[in-house]
Amino acid sequence: MRYLAPGSLKEALDILRREDDARCIAGGATLVAMMNADLVAVDVLVGLGRIAELSGITETDDEVRIGAMTRHAEIAASPVLTGALGVVRSAAGQIAHPAVRNMGTIGGSICHADPAADFPAALLAADATIEAASAEGTRQIPIGEFFEDYFETALREGEIVTAIRLPRGPAGARGHHVKFSRVDGDYATVSVSAVLVMAGATCSYARIALGSSGPVPIRVTAAEEALVGSPLDQAAIAEAARLLAEAADPVDDVRGTTEYRLMLIPRLLARALNTLKDGETASV
């Protein structure tokens, strides 16, 4: 196995085009473990760590842009991720434990596309766009089209995720991510990401996504419609949860049976919505 550490994106893309069996390595938290377990074999590892343009969080009036190599810890502490984008910040802060948060990157997380990961649902709730580059150019992938199946994404051979772009969201929006895990620091048994706008006591905007509930994060527009126009009372939340659970198809494994996971959906949804409704800032 060879390890290459290109200093620019262009160089990295050239390597991917040239080499037959090359794979990017970001934080390595997952990839190294998989290689050690002999689950993945790679001829050429392309380290992305030296490519400055892939790191950091920048903002414009309309959007916040998170470089693919940005660590979870930096995202969890970012003062820029407020309002609707609090959903992404709170998800970052709940991933694993500090050691993993200092190592793992947002690009690595979404490219690995673990159905139990926290970012996928949070990014779906935040209406993110994934920017991917290849030797042919750059393209923008709406988050709803990025995840395709367990550990499968729309990313093509030779493509590198360069950034995650987050629109500011509607005025007054707030976002929050809640997860249930068996033990502290574990992947979610189920997670719920929510972005809300409250107009007085009435919900005027809702965007909700479920994690750990199927091959890809799940969003159900009818569930959001059940919340909009309501005071987020028990009945509205129960109806939204029912519609979400109907669309869920969770696995049955060590982190919980299918039935248990379905049972968690209404509880986590209520927790996420009540936190946002009561106006607490998305703290983690």
Place this chain on the structure above:
Amino acid sequence: MKIEESFTVQAPIDRVWEFITDPEQVGPCLPGCEEIEVLGPTTYKARIKVALGPIKTTFKVDVEVTEERPPEFAASVTRGEEGGKASRVSADSTLALKALDESQTEVTYASDVSVVGRLGKFGLGIMKKKAKSMGEEFAAKFRVRVEGDGARAAEASA
């Protein structure tokens, strides 16, 4: 890991039986099946490619049909391993056909699969879902094959 699924085919039971017990017909319907070699009346070999995200592998399996009661029941034992890699797979499977009426057959298959070795470390929950979606893909392809050919045969004889 236990899998049990059923699906309905728009074809008479004898015809479904003939197709489903013929490795040359079934092979192309099996997701990832790259090669199938008939060794004898009740034994065959198959090469099946499986991918789960970054994990990609090929299993070489031997299938032995241990019991056959045409046109409604068959049992088989599958043993196999990854080419050069450290996982072994084995499965005890049964297949049951039931005529719903003259032109419709219900196919039910059940399999108790075990994977040991490196792939055994992988989450069972997802493997089970993966097996289910491969089963659905099989059912869809099998239907097209049996029903499509049936339709053509009916046309030819008309």
